[in-house]
Amino acid sequence: MTDWCERYGPWALVAGGAQGIGAAYSRYLARLGLKLLVIDNAPAALAAIGEELRSSFGTECIALEMDLASPQLLERVHGEVGAREVGLLICNAALADVGPFYKQDTGLAFERARIAVNMVAPLELVYALGRPMLARGRGGIILMSSGAGLQGSPFYAHYSATKAYLITLAESLWFEFRPYNVDVLACIAGMTLSSAAHAYAHLDTSGFQTPEEVVEEAMLALGRTGSVITGEANRHNRQLLAGLPREQQVELISRHAIQNFLGGVVPPQNLDEDAD
Numbered sequence: 001m002t003d004w005c006e007r008y009g010p011w012a013l014v015a016g017g018a019q020g021i022g023a024a025y026s027r028y029l030a031r032l033g034l035k036l037l038v039i040d041n042a043p044a045a046l047a048a049i050g051e052e053l054r055s056s057f058g059t060e061c062i063a064l065e066m067d068l069a070s071p072q073l074l075e076r077v078h079g080e081v082g083a084r085e086v087g088l089l090i091c092n093a094a095l096a097d098v099g100p101f102y103k104q105d106t107g108l109a110f111e112r113a114r115i116a117v118n119m120v121a122p123l124e125l126v127y128a129l130g131r132p133m134l135a136r137g138r139g140g141i142i143l144m145s146s147g148a149g150l151q152g153s154p155f156y157a158h159y160s161a162t163k164a165y166l167i168t169l170a171e172s173l174w175f176e177f178r179p180y181n182v183d184v185l186a187c188i189a190g191m192t193l194s195s196a197a198h199a200y201a202h203l204d205t206s207g208f209q210t211p212e213e214v215v216e217e218a219m220l221a222l223g224r225t226g227s228v229i230t231g232e233a234n235r236h237n238r239q240l241l242a243g244l245p246r247e248q249q250v251e252l253i254s255r256h257a258i259q260n261f262l263g264g265v266v267p268p269q270n271l272d273e274d275a276d
């Protein structure tokens with residue numbers, strides 16, 4: 001039986017920990033007795049989760065409001081962490097959307113921000129907080145990814161590329177950090193009823209997971225493997241897809257996006273260069 005505080009304590013940092021799957025991590029870890037440093041850019045939700053963690057679990061909680069895309073991320077994190085030992089890092093936040101690669105409403109600046117939130121922030125946090133874990137000979141890191149990162153995912157193109165980055169980074173570090181007793185995991189989630197669940201209101205959500213289910217599976221997989229696909233239905237679908245030629249996998253994923261989120265219509269690319 002894992003002694004979570006000894007293995008991953010005393011502090012856990014959850015980046016994007018105020019809502020959705022991130023909030024479920026924050027609650028799960030507080031329940032285990034870890035102290036929480038929660039970073040999020042949603043002030044009301046951040047204040048609410050901080051209050052909840054203190055009152056429901058008696059947990060010490062530092063709530064740090066900031067944009068993970070900020071170039072000052074590490075400076076602020078170092079300032080808050082100080083001499084505290086962060087034994088568990090959860091990189092949860094992501095910029096996600098669905099649509100053609102060239103969108104009407106967002107341009108290259110948004111795609112750069114996506115890289116900053118989905119890739120640079122996890123890289124920086126792992127780089128800064130992972131090394132002290134290795135030196136201490138204990139710790140854990142979870143990078144939140146998505147089934148969209150397992151193959152090309154049309155209409156989630158850049159999002160899926162950032163999620164693929166996290167899978168290969170986590171699996172590689174799982175191997176490299178293992179001799180130092182530091183566990184690394186890519187948590188590959190499927191459709192989850194998170195804070196964006198309103199976007200799924202028109203769908204049959206019976207096969208979807210709750211944030212709590214995703215977190216439970218991730219925490220149980222940490223230390224056992226380098227990546228986990230959460231949810232029985234997601235694992236089953238992945239197995240079916242994996243048996244098909246790569247092109248067919250990509251096409252099926254495109255159909256999922258078109259039917260469920262794009263009104264059954266292939267969206268046109270925005271050819272107006274001035275939009276950027």
Ligand SMILES: NC(=O)c1ccc[n+]([C@@H]2O[C@H](COP(=O)([O-])OP(=O)(O)OC[C@H]3O[C@@H](n4cnc5c(N)ncnc54)[C@H](OP(=O)(O)O)[C@@H]3O)[C@@H](O)[C@H]2O)c1
Binds near residue numbers: 022042066092145192
């Ligand atoms: N939900 C799904 O169906 C699903 C499926 C597969 C994988 N995932 C992955 O699971 C993770 C969590 O997803 P989720 O749906 O639970 O997300 P969520 O409900 O939106 O929660 C993420 C939290 O991170 C915050 N955040 C986002 N960008 C931030 C930034 N730049 N700086 C600081 N905080 C930021 C969000 O605040 P704001 O809302 O104010 O931005 C929110 O509080 C993501 O990595 C996602 O790719 C989700």
